[in-house]
Amino acid sequence: MTKIEIYSKGYCPYCKKAKETLNSLGLAFDEYEITNNEKLTREMYNRSQRKTVPQIFINDRHIGGGDDFHKALKNGELADLISKRAF
Template sequence: MINVEIYTKGYCPYCHRAKALLDEKGVSYTEYEVSTDQARQQEMRERSGRRTVPQVFINNRHIGGSDDLMAANHSGLLDELLSSHAAKTA
């Protein structure tokens, strides 16, 4: 099973954009809303090395923020990451 995680804030348009792409791809994901959760914010910073949201991880691989996710989609990397894991578990 593919594990997609996304750290977000409710008012963030880039978070909405990233989630919309994942929804469009039919990808289930775990969302961590970090607006008021300092521990989750710290976890996000430690995992990603970044302070901004969203931060996306696929099978513990840091993809990056919204622009990074869109670039991965455009280059075909996102589909490759999503399908290569599915092929390994089939």
């Protein structure tokens, strides 16, 4: 089973767009809300080496932020990572 994780903040429009896209594709994901959570913010940075949200991981592989995620969706990389042909 594909493991999808997203670090996000409640007020972030890029996070909202990425989550809406995942939901529209029928993909389940674990969300880590990092607003006011120093521990999760550090965890996100340690995993991604980035400070911006969203940060998305598929099967522990860092996909990147919102723009990177949508690029992977368009170029087929996302479909390859989750082994679905519905894209």
